[in-house]
Amino acid sequence: MMRQYQLVERVQRYKPDVNEALLNKAYVYAMQKHGHQKRASGDPYFSHPLEVAAILTDMHLDESTITVALLHDTIEDTSATRAEIDELFGPDIGRLVEGLTKLKKLDLVSTKAAQAENLRKLLLAVSEDVRVLLVKLADRLHNMRTLDHVPVHKRLRVAEETMEIYAPLAGRMGMQDMREELEELAFRYINPEAFHAVTERLADLLERNRGVISEIEEALAKLFEKYKIKATVKSRQKKPWSVFRKMETKALSFEQLSDIFGFRVVVDTVDDCYRALGAIHSTWSMVPGRFKDYISTPKQNDYRSIHTTIVGPSRQRVELQIRTREMNTVAEYGVAAHSLYKDFGSKPNGPGHRISKDTNAYAWLRHTIEALSEGDNPEDFLENTKLELFQDQVFCFTPKGRLIALPRGATPIDFAYAVHTDVGDTCVGAKVNGRIMPLMTELKNGDEVEIIRSKAQVPPAAWESVVVTGKARSAIRRATKNAIRKQYSGLGARILERAFERAGKTYAKDALRPVLHRLARKDVEDVLAAVGRGELSSQDVVHAVFPDYKDERVTQSPKAREEGWFNLRNAAGMLFQIPGRSSRRSRKDKGKDGPAAGENGALPIRGVSGDLPVRFAPEGAVPGDRIVGILQPGSGITIYPIQSPALTAFDDQPERWIDVRWDIDENMKERFPARLSITAINEPGSLASIAQVIATNDANIHTLSMGRTAPDFTEMIFDLEVWDLKHLNRLVSQLKETACVSDVRRVNG
Numbered sequence: 001m002m003r004q005y006q007l008v009e010r011v012q013r014y015k016p017d018v019n020e021a022l023l024n025k026a027y028v029y030a031m032q033k034h035g036h037q038k039r040a041s042g043d044p045y046f047s048h049p050l051e052v053a054a055i056l057t058d059m060h061l062d063e064s065t066i067t068v069a070l071l072h073d074t075i076e077d078t079s080a081t082r083a084e085i086d087e088l089f090g091p092d093i094g095r096l097v098e099g100l101t102k103l104k105k106l107d108l109v110s111t112k113a114a115q116a117e118n119l120r121k122l123l124l125a126v127s128e129d130v131r132v133l134l135v136k137l138a139d140r141l142h143n144m145r146t147l148d149h150v151p152v153h154k155r156l157r158v159a160e161e162t163m164e165i166y167a168p169l170a171g172r173m174g175m176q177d178m179r180e181e182l183e184e185l186a187f188r189y190i191n192p193e194a195f196h197a198v199t200e201r202l203a204d205l206l207e208r209n210r211g212v213i214s215e216i217e218e219a220l221a222k223l224f225e226k227y228k229i230k231a232t233v234k235s236r237q238k239k240p241w242s243v244f245r246k247m248e249t250k251a252l253s254f255e256q257l258s259d260i261f262g263f264r265v266v267v268d269t270v271d272d273c274y275r276a277l278g279a280i281h282s283t284w285s286m287v288p289g290r291f292k293d294y295i296s297t298p299k300q301n302d303y304r305s306i307h308t309t310i311v312g313p314s315r316q317r318v319e320l321q322i323r324t325r326e327m328n329t330v331a332e333y334g335v336a337a338h339s340l341y342k343d344f345g346s347k348p349n350g351p352g353h354r355i356s357k358d359t360n361a362y363a364w365l366r367h368t369i370e371a372l373s374e375g376d377n378p379e380d381f382l383e384n385t386k387l388e389l390f391q392d393q394v395f396c397f398t399p400k401g402r403l404i405a406l407p408r409g410a411t412p413i414d415f416a417y418a419v420h421t422d423v424g425d426t427c428v429g430a431k432v433n434g435r436i437m438p439l440m441t442e443l444k445n446g447d448e449v450e451i452i453r454s455k456a457q458v459p460p461a462a463w464e465s466v467v468v469t470g471k472a473r474s475a476i477r478r479a480t481k482n483a484i485r486k487q488y489s490g491l492g493a494r495i496l497e498r499a500f501e502r503a504g505k506t507y508a509k510d511a512l513r514p515v516l517h518r519l520a521r522k523d524v525e526d527v528l529a530a531v532g533r534g535e536l537s538s539q540d541v542v543h544a545v546f547p548d549y550k551d552e553r554v555t556q557s558p559k560a561r562e563e564g565w566f567n568l569r570n571a572a573g574m575l576f577q578i579p580g581r582s583s584r585r586s587r588k589d590k591g592k593d594g595p596a597a598g599e600n601g602a603l604p605i606r607g608v609s610g611d612l613p614v615r616f617a618p619e620g621a622v623p624g625d626r627i628v629g630i631l632q633p634g635s636g637i638t639i640y641p642i643q644s645p646a647l648t649a650f651d652d653q654p655e656r657w658i659d660v661r662w663d664i665d666e667n668m669k670e671r672f673p674a675r676l677s678i679t680a681i682n683e684p685g686s687l688a689s690i691a692q693v694i695a696t697n698d699a700n701i702h703t704l705s706m707g708r709t710a711p712d713f714t715e716m717i718f719d720l721e722v723w724d725l726k727h728l729n730r731l732v733s734q735l736k737e738t739a740c741v742s743d744v745r746r747v748n749g
């Protein structure tokens with residue numbers, strides 16, 4: 001068992017200013033706490049945390065991490081408490097030890113759903129501090145190395161968990177050595193026959209090729225000497241598990257596998273990497289399609305190296321990896337080397353040689369999760385691992401750093417509902433990574449999302465088709481259903497009130513209850529909503545309550561009903577006394593100054609040449625709309641609002657699209673066309689009161705057409721003239737508040 005001073009010395013070798021007192025205290029504390037506990041092997045239990053600490057010193061980790069390693073099983077297995085550890089070692093170390101204690105309780109191999117959940121918990125623990133994961137991996141590695149002592153029935157479960165979760169995690173963190181050892185150990189227990197068969201054949205192959213290997217090694221050494229490149233060449237052999245997996249997934253026999261042997265060339269500088277590559281390629285022919293430059297484009301986990309495969313002296317394929325010393329360290333220790341020690345290897349005593357501010361849990365997790373999920377080479381990693389569960393998920397954060405896991409394709413609306421239903425229901429906007437973004441933005445891994453809320457908000461029904469989570473969808477459906485039902489039943493109540501009044505009867509909600517069966521409705525609200533929606537006529541309700549009542553109203557002639565629509569084109573001004581400004585047409589007739597929007601006048605629109613006639617689409621466009629011009633060969637340009645569905649007709653003719661924008665002068669008094677569809681309760685005076693609202697809002701009616709859509713409703717199409725979009729929106733909201741109006745919609749605008 002490693003002695004106290006030996007441990008300190010190991011750390012001192014790479015970190016001379018190590019806090020010795022901390023390590024000594026942790027060593028003694030853990031040893032005392034574990035006391036006479038024994039491992040399954042019969043060794044003192046304390047040998048386990050000590051070995052875990054030793055593994056981490058191989059990765060050159062700082063004394064806090066080593067301390068955590070020494071203490072990692074104390075809360076779970078001894079009388080130690082979080083409070084005691086906090087007091088003795090500080091709350092940072094206490095927090096990490098507790099994080100590891102929680103992880104221990106996760107049984108990662110279970111049902112698929114539980115696995116996803118457990119992975120999420122694992123990430124949450126990692127989010128506290130990535131050092132939790134480093135200690136956890138070292139802990140697992142030592143447990144795997146000593147798995148022989150564990151009862152047989154437990155071995156397989158532990159090995160599977162290692163293969164499916166921990167080995168890929170280590171790989172994803174860039175810790176290739178750790179990954180390979182975990183895989184090899186797990187393989188041995190999961191499939192002993194295959195493991196031994198592959199291992200034997202590899203050993204056999206190695207034996208037979210020993211000559212070739214040293215031949216290549218010598219050739220490479222000579223080559224680098226000739227080119228004056230300082231390089232270390234090391235041969236490496238593919239590991240049993242990766243050989244086996246290739247045979248399985250590609251259905252190849254052992255003999256068919258190429259590049260079982262490889263060489264790693266480690267040089268001093270990036271420049272040397274490319275010079276070495278040039279020297280190699282000018283001596284042996286390269287295998288096409290096998291060259292990869294991960295130096296200019298590093299992998300997601302920060303792996304950098306040049307890969308190439310050549311046809312070697314005895315015609316066999318040989319894979320070469322060329323990298324600098326620093327890159328080699330990152331490739332072996334991954335996150336542990338690269339991120340904890342930014343200056344690793346260059347300035348062992350420098351200020352960078354300690355846990356940097358990046359250990360901030362939040363920043364760490366973002367990095368970690370990006371590395372976990374953005375696979376650049378799926379074959380490398382995600383295939384055949386349980387972590388493929390990550391593939392269809394994105395991990396985002398609240399501004400306070402809370403992790404929110406969502407399915408891929410999720411929007412800020414999904415995010416809001418995942419945080420809380422109330423947050424979703426009141427969501428009106430979102431900032432993604434500090435910038436206001438549309439609510440339909442697809443979230444990416446690591447995004448920080450801040451939801452902007454308003455108490456007045458009711459989730460629009462259209463959101464239902466935007467969101468991807470079931471929670472958001474059902475909440476939106478519920479909220480919009482409630483809102484719509486409330487609207488309709490309010491409207492229905494008003495329709496009934498007036499219908500009863502016209503019939504000379506008094507309306508009372510309670511009077512509906514006894515006749516529910518006659519109306520085939522389950523409750524009073526249902527009746528009101530049905531009337532409001534136009535599914536049930538008010539006359540039917542009156543008859544249900546007063547069966548003897550005779551409707552004396554003049555009914556519409558069958559012919560009129562058949563025709564449905566009648567036109568009041570250009571007649572609105574005559575039918576109604578409309579106060580307010582004169583129409584565009586009359587202004588132009590008066591020959592006032594300023595550009596008129598008539599057939600020959602110049603529209604206040606930039607982006608079109610003066611010679612072409614410009615006009616608006618029939619549905620109109622008003623300043624404030626984003627607009628586009630469509631060239632009509634032989635007849636000028638038509639202006640459409642950019643959201644107009646009519647534009648789809650020109651999708652395949654990009655040459656006809658013209659960029660235009662408004663060119664409005666503040667002093668310009670010009671009206672613009674806009675079309676509204678208004679659905680109103682079918683009762684005397686509806687049209688008059690709508691016209692009144694339009695007039696008092698200073699808008700002109702240019703054309704009006706009407707038609708009946710349901711017994712109690714009429715749809716009216718108004719072509720209006722307004723000042724701008726603000727003006728139009730104000731008018732629309734006033735119309736919506738008008739008692740007889742059930743719906744107002746802009747047509748194609």
Ligand code: MN
Pocket residue numbers: 048072073139
């Ligand atoms: Mn342990």
